[in-house]
Amino acid sequence: xxxxxxxxxxxxVSFINQSNSIKKGEAELWKKTxxxxxxxxxxxxxxxxxxxxxxxxxxxxxxxxxxxxxxxTGGCSEDCGYCPQSARYDTNVDNEPxxxxxxxxxxxxxxxxxxxxxxxxxxxxxxPKEKDxxxxxxxxxxxxxxxxxxxxxxxMLKEGQAERLxxxxxxxxxxxxxxxPEYYGDIxxxxxxxxxxxxxxxxxxxxxxxxxxxxxxxxxxxxxRVNLIYQLANMATPPESVPINLLTKVEGTPLxxxxxxxxxxxxxxxxxxxxxxxxxxxxxxxxRESMGDGIQALAFFAGANSIFYGxxxxxxxxxxxxxxxxxxxxxxxxxx
Ligand code: SAM
Ligand code: DTB
Ligand code: SF4
Numbered sequence: 001x002x003x004x005x006x007x008x009x010x011x012x013v014s015f016i017n018q019s020n021s022i023k024k025g026e027a028e029l030w031k032k033t034x035x036x037x038x039x040x041x042x043x044x045x046x047x048x049x050x051x052x053x054x055x056x057x058x059x060x061x062x063x064x065x066x067x068x069x070x071x072x073t074g075g076c077s078e079d080c081g082y083c084p085q086s087a088r089y090d091t092n093v094d095n096e097p098x099x100x101x102x103x104x105x106x107x108x109x110x111x112x113x114x115x116x117x118x119x120x121x122x123x124x125x126x127x128p129k130e131k132d133x134x135x136x137x138x139x140x141x142x143x144x145x146x147x148x149x150x151x152x153x154x155x156m157l158k159e160g161q162a163e164r165l166x167x168x169x170x171x172x173x174x175x176x177x178x179x180x181p182e183y184y185g186d187i188x189x190x191x192x193x194x195x196x197x198x199x200x201x202x203x204x205x206x207x208x209x210x211x212x213x214x215x216x217x218x219x220x221x222x223x224x225r226v227n228l229i230y231q232l233a234n235m236a237t238p239p240e241s242v243p244i245n246l247l248t249k250v251e252g253t254p255l256x257x258x259x260x261x262x263x264x265x266x267x268x269x270x271x272x273x274x275x276x277x278x279x280x281x282x283x284x285x286x287x288r289e290s291m292g293d294g295i296q297a298l299a300f301f302a303g304a305n306s307i308f309y310g311x312x313x314x315x316x317x318x319x320x321x322x323x324x325x326x327x328x329x330x331x332x333x334x335x336x
Contacts, residue, residue: 030233030276035226038272043264047302050271054303057278063300063328064118064281064336065309066151067111071099071139072123072132073315078155078190080178082215084250084315085124091252093315098123098135101142108143111310114321115335119143120151120174122314126190127156137168144169151211156191157199162206172241173203174211180227183220187255204237213243213283216269217261225269233276241306242273242280246287248316263295267302274303281306289317293327300333 038046054060075095076085084091108119121139128136132154140150152165153174162173178184181193203210212235214228232242246266249256266287273282283306284299291299311320319327328335 180224211241217247271302
């Protein structure tokens with residue numbers, strides 16, 4: 001059978017086999033057993049170790065602020081089991097047209113005035129088409145001219161598209177691995193793990209900073225969390241930015257009944273991301289509304305040094321700007 005005729009499940013298995021020989025010929029930077037051991041040590045020992053790594057590499061009292069805007073909401077062809085924007089699930093998210101450029105500029109100015117330094121534009125696409133790229137190029141250059149860092153998350157990129165975005169002024173591209181290669185097929189069937197790696201390579205080759213992480217709390221095992229960190233930390237160049245999302249459950253999506261993840265296990269994930277990717281920004285991403293201030297403070301201690309800032313993520317809520325400002329004040333945290 002030709003490779004293109006393989007089913008998604010078969011392609012995923014073939015990817016897992018390849019990924020066991022990550023960086024062929026070179027030693028892995030992080031072995032699975034070493035990452036597993038970090039998950040198994042007592043919580044306080046892990047916190048201590050992660051915070052030390054954090055201090056050695058960053059100012060522990062500074063956090064980077066990125067604001068998200070959904071420039072194209074809903075109606076997506078893909079079947080990502082966590083996502084309220086998939087057209088396959090009956091959620092309360094409608095299929096909307098691409099936002100008008102003047103509304104994007106307005107939102108970016110508002111984000112800048114509130115203190116954000118990066119503006120991230122997200123679209124519910126499998127990947128952008130030629131006409132989409134042209135619209136996004138204009139948005140990127142307008143946002144950049146406001147003095148903000150630019151980020152986009154538009155799905156899979158084809159040959160040449162990353163270079164176009166780079167030329168328009170794109171600083172970061174967000175594309176998540178989402179979970180381990182082993183669990184991936186349980187969550188998404190319309191694109192493979194290798195498709196994601198291919199897009200990430202295009203971003204890296206176009207000299208755009210890579211923003212890549214995943215979601216926990218999707219019913220995955222601890223081993224899957226180990227294997228997600230293993231994939232991220234062993235990239236030839238680890239991502240500059242690593243978003244760790246706690247699943248935001250949305251009515252109508254297949255993952256609505258996923259078992260709740262203990263918040264301390266979420267903090268372990270942040271701490272281990274910090275230890276295994278010492279130079280990367282680790283972003284405390286979706287799920288902050290479900291965490292108390294104490295859990296967020298622990299996340300910052302464990303090494304998180306970036307957040308999504310602004311009352312909306314893409315289609316779900318996020319803490320109010322005033323609430324975050326108060327939390328930062330109480331913790332003596334300053335925005336970067
Ligand atoms: N459509 C593009 C794609 O999937 O590549 C870009 C936008 S997509 C919404 C970006 C990322 O948001 C996903 O890869 C996933 O990691 C995260 N995400 C989506 N829905 C989520 C949810 N309900 N809870 C947590 N993270 C979520
Ligand atoms: C990422 O890792 N998390 C953000 C961003 N990248 C695009 C998205 C979170 C989405 C949460 C569900 C929603 O608001 O639709
Ligand atoms: Fe579409 Fe992205 Fe949602 Fe998947 S995560 S359904 S690709 S918008």
